[in-house]
Amino acid sequence: MPAAAPPSERSVVTRxxxxxxxxxxxxxxxxxxFNWLYxxxxxxxxxLRIEDTDRERSTAGAVQVIFDGLQWLGLQPDAPAVFQYARADRHxxxxxxxxxxxxxxRCxxxxxxxxxxxxxxxxxGRAIxxxxxxxxxxxxxxxxxxVRFKGHLEGETVVNDLVKGTVAFRNKELDDLVLIRSDGSPTYNLAVVVDDHDMGITHVIRGDDHLNNTARQxxxxxxxxxxxxxxxxxPMIHGEDGAKLSKRHGAQAVSEFSDMGYLPEAMRNYLARLGWGHGDDELFTDAQAIEWFDVRDVVRAPARLDWAKLAHINNHYIRLADVPRLCDLVIDNLRRQDMELPADTKTRLLAAIPLVKDGAKTIVELGELCQFVLKQRPITLxxxxxxxxTEETRNLLTxxxxxxxxQDVWTPTALLESLREFAKAEGVGxxxxxxxxxxxxSGGASAxxxxxxxxxxxxxxxxARLEDALSQVR
RNA sequence: GGGCCCUUCGUCUAUCGGUUAGGACAUCAGAUUUUCAAUCUGGGAAGAGGGGUUCGACUCCCCUAGGGCCUGCCA
Known part of the structure; x- marks a missing residue:
């Protein structure tokens, strides 16, 4: 059993x-x-604790999804995961x-x-x-x-919540909740309490769907x-229409955000900003978020997921990301779309990405913006x-x-200058x-x-592409 | 039905009794322009409603309305 020092005197442990x-x-x-930041x-x-006491619905695959999700988000737990079901004897x-x-x-x-x-x-109008x-x-x-908890018939239980403030419940409203099921397995409300206590959790930061449970606990x-x-x-996250986030609103799984080409650092920034703020700061680093964050500053109202803003933040981090990393992400993404890629894809992308990444809101978009460079000669027009x-443009292009x-300097600025000079020399725009x-x-691809x-x-x-085209349309 | 939580521009938020209610995203207009985007400039846009308390309320209290959560041998 951990030391009985009150949580306020121990160093912070969240989960x-x-x-x-x-x-x-x-x-x-x-x-x-939020737990990580705090x-x-x-x-x-x-x-991290895996709450797998529901044997019917818990799966090993879903456990892996959680591990993968946290890793992708860059929110690694500081100790190996605790599996709740394994602690049933203790419960x-x-x-x-x-x-x-x-x-x-016993009931x-x-x-x-x-x-x-x-x-x-x-x-x-009373509890069970x-x-x-x-x-x-x-x-x-x-x-x-x-086995049921023997609730109190009188008095009240007060929860001092860091974000909601003081919330009081009359004990008669709190039911005699089941602690141990008839098959001998412990229930959630019991297991959380025992595990949070045994794990030395000092701050329980969770969704407000648990606020009512907190009184029972x-x-x-x-x-x-x-x-x-x-x-x-x-507060929970809602969809753009204010209703509880569900399939109807598009993605809700972490893996989907990764598949759609959002960067983990963008997700962290966006999610932190959703329901929490630090003055006018919108774009900030992890270090800043860690320095500034306090659960006490979390907004009490539910927030809606705003895709446009997520996209904007993601674009910001794509601009910041280094090219080789973006290149690997784009290749992964294109492969997932079963795109056939030339052998020198990496070289081609490395050249194209710095020139187009400022306009990409997601990795998927970045891949699309690079399509022109991936086309293989001869391109069919x-x-x-x-x-x-037309004959006129063909002559011009020739x-x-x-x-x-x-032209010996192939940089965007030199080339732009050169194109302008050419147009001027030709007396055209x-x-x-x-x-x-x-x-x-580009062969019709976006460029x-x-x-x-x-x-x-x-x-x-x-x-070569010019040559191909001119000979093709002769 | 009962209990609990929530309510500032379209969205995310700032404000912690005295502000022309600020910022960001989105939107609109203009600039730029070889497509799309990006970029630059500018504009519009908010305290759910009703009562109090106070010299003064977005801010504190009450009521109403609307939304959410719990009320499981789910978590």
Missing amino acids: IAPSPTGSMHIGTARVAL AKHFGGTFL REVVEAMLRRGAAY YMTVEDLAAERERARAD RSPWRDRDPAESENRPFV TLIYQAMGFALPEFGHL DEKCRSLL RLMDWLSK LGKFGAALRAVL PDLASALCALGSDESL
Whole structure:
């Protein structure tokens, strides 16, 4: 058992406790981030506990999804994960102690009894109570039973929440919750309390869907004489229409955000800014977030996921990201789309990415912006491209080829200057041959400005593509 | 039904009794222009409603409305 020092005197220990029943929700990611920020702010410890007490729904695959999600987000726990189900004996041990203290009782109600009681309780506007609170277990005829917490009929339980403030519950509103199921397995409300206590958690930062549970859990802490941690309940994330985030709103799993080409540092920045702020600061580093963060400053109202703002922040981090990393991400992404890639893809992308990344909101978009450089010669021109190659433009492009072949500095600025000079020498505007040149260079794919496109392609490839096109349309 | 939480521009937020209610994203207009984007300049845009308290309320209190959560042998 850990030292009994009150949480306020120990160094900060936070945790996230997801249940492994599917994908990792973006809301879980934000809760993880806030716990991580809070722990790091105080030089404390951030832990992970897998809440797998629901044996029906928990899967090993979902556990892996959580590990992967946290790793991708860069929110590594400071210790190996604790698996809740593995601690079932300890949970039962605590319940035995509660039984001895008279803080819990065996309840032999049948499913039918329970349903009837639930109905009565509802009609009376009170919480569920079992007649077995006061009955002698000997009358049970050895029927199966659950262990229930023996709630208080009077008084109130106060939760001092770091974000919601003081919240009071009348004890009569708090039901006699099940601690141990009839199959002997511990339930969530019991397990969280025991595990948070045993793991030395000082700050329980979680979604505000647990605010009501906190009162019930507080009763268990008190019954066991466990020191109460601090609580901080974060509002949930909603979709753009203000309703609870669901499939209808698009992505909700962390993995989907990664697939769509969002950068983890962008996610951290965006998620931190969602429901928390530090003055007018919008774009900040992890170090700044850690320095500034405090759960007490978390906004009390639910926040909506704003894709446009996420995209804007992601663009900011794509600009900041170094090219080789972006290159690897783009290649991964294109492979996932089953795109056929030339052998020298990496070289081509390395040349193109610096010239186009400022305009990319996601890695997927960045991949699209690089399409022109990935085309392999000879590029077949579609109808639209061909129609741009009138006799006049073909003549212009032929002379431009000659002009460019004498160009020795292949930088966007030098090339832009050169194109302008060429146009001037020809006595035409850039518009006269710009569209045609673009078509020839890109083969119809999206491409950056002409100078950048030429630069990304390099002189050999650029001239060859011109040559191909001119001979093709002769 | 009962309990609890929440409510500032379209969205995320600042404000912690005295501000022309600020910023960001989005949007609109203009500039730039070889496509798209980016970039630059400028504009519009908010305290849910009603009562109090106070010299003074977005800020404190109450009511109403709307949204959310819990009310499981799910977590």
